[in-house]
Amino acid sequence: MAASTGCGDGGGGATVVNNKQMILRDYATGFVAESDLSVTTAAVELSVPAGSTAVLVKNLYLSCDPYMGIRMRKPSPSSLALIGAFTPGKPIDGHGVSKVIDSGSPSFKRGDLVYCVVPWEEYSLINPTTGLALKIDHTDIPLSYYTGILGMPGLTAYIGFYEICSPKKGEYVFISAASGAVGQLVGQFAKMMGCYVVGSAGSKEKVDLLKNRFGFDDAFNYKEEPDLDAALKRCFPEGIDIYFENVGGKILDAVLLSMRIHGRIAVCGNISQYHLEEWEGVRNLTTVIYKRIRMEGFATSDFMCRFSEFVEFMLPLIREGKVTYVEDIVEGLENGPAALVGLFHGRNLGKQVLMVACE
Template identity: 55%
Template sequence: MEKKEDELVGKTAENKKVVLKNYVNGTPIETDMEVRKHGNPIKLEAPKASVLVKNLYLSCDPYMRGRMQDFHKSYVPPFSPGSAIEGFGVSKVVDSDDPNFKRGDLVTGLTSWEEYSVIRNTGQLRIIQQDDGIPLSYHVGLLGMPGFTAYAGFYEVCAPKKGEYVYVSAAAGAVGQLVGQLAKLHGCYVVGSAGTSQKVEILKNKLGFDEAFNYKEELDLEATLARYFAQGIDIYFDNVGGPMLDAALGNMRVHGRVAVCGMVSQNSRTDTQSFRNMFGLISKRITIKGFLQSDFLHLYSRFLEDITGYYKQGKIVYIENMNDGLESAATAFVGLFSGKNVGKQVIRVASE
């Protein structure tokens, strides 16, 4: 009996895709993107030295905002208007002209926001060893780039010690939710912030944070942090930048560490942000370091083993926000910048 992939090879598909219409200045809105069909039906065959995949799950990540403008000095090149948006995904190999991949393999890596994608840079793909105990979509979240960002950022950049005081912003997001749980497992005191009372309750009651607060309800962020950290902050895992970073700097302890993971508050700003508490970097000998998860790829196999083990043992949980269909992609992505998602934002394109 033929596999589904064997039945598809050589046939044609319209191949719907989500495209960026034009470069974006400011916060993206839904009409900056649209779903289009391929100009002509595509033939479902892998070109030379490539693989053809059927996309199953796509990841919505804040860094993609930087790729929507041509003047932003991001660490990845901008998208091309009129072409399918790119991002991390979980896909199934339909056809392969690469000996490292065969039809039916489940893979994760960079793909395009469309039904079928030709991937020429196959070296960036990783074959998924499917485990019935772990949802497949978790390979763009818990076991994907966000999870690895949390793992590498906390253990390598923050260099935590048992008993330290840890603050995590955007703590109910794809990265922050795992940072907080890893900190608790490490024996730290952990406080997180989020933008709704629902998220605050999740942080405290489901993710195990010691305390949490809704930053939108606080008039003085520096005073708020002083209230939660009477002894000061040893580690600040920063996902937002801006005024929150300044407030945290005003509450850091001597030899505190700040891991700068994201700047979601700055993603659509064109002006500069002034800081009042920068002198503390000197007087308190604070280390502040930006990082990319790709700096630590040598730790990836250890990360997979550790996090898979923690999840199966029930030591950590992971929250997803799942939207169905490419038609929902623009709404899902835009929602990241107004805090509409709870947990990791994922788009389900197709069933396996």
């Protein structure tokens, strides 16, 4: 357990405390397991080194995201990771919400709240000139929202739907992994556009969430459907205009058969493939030619220049209750391995968040 969160004085006699960290033991093989991760403790000074422009933060909330599973595996050409693998023996890292404890940067002062990329630990020294570090100005919104609806997953939903999918009123939209951090927002954006929206998820509870909380027109549990092609044709007798792809594999293969001419597929993720030694092939890819389908992958990191635009779009929707957002918050860094690995198995309900400390 860390010592008290007193601040260093920037000079001699800085406070030193224990800093709990979540470490990648070694590259995962097969499906990622909790045993691939461990929680250890190191010492940290609660002050920024003299003359440094770094910022020392206390981490409050950490975002559990599907792409992190790829980073736990040994890098290979087939992984096609957009960012590098985690380093065995070191803390994993990801998006989070943190509070500034000490700062050598003119852009941040003690007490500021920051949306940033940090190692999974209690305290982190970050360099705001080389990594993501954005000051949080709107604190009337729950801080945990900046790991999801107002963070990278929210921006992913915003760019993926409005930019990549080019939606039109009245179109037929299908979303896989629809109850997750991204899918739940895409579905609600589509309903705002006047689209017909169906989602798939992996449990009855998640299906109920899609239909009763997020306002989807229909939803199904893919685990209970022996024939995915038949399930999609049941939900979309006239075909699918837009598919927001989060899963890949068999469900992508089935969706291709139900796509309408000039349909669009935004490829956000392929979580069903991330933990396989050999990825599943897609047999129906020629459908892309016959139906003139536009299938486009995208990386949210390419659109960070539009983050402010996205936040301004989302804030009124949140404040006016026009969007519903569900989080699954696990408390304590020691529970980080279970929270992160549980995400890969679909144990979460809504956006998976790890709370490290209270503000």
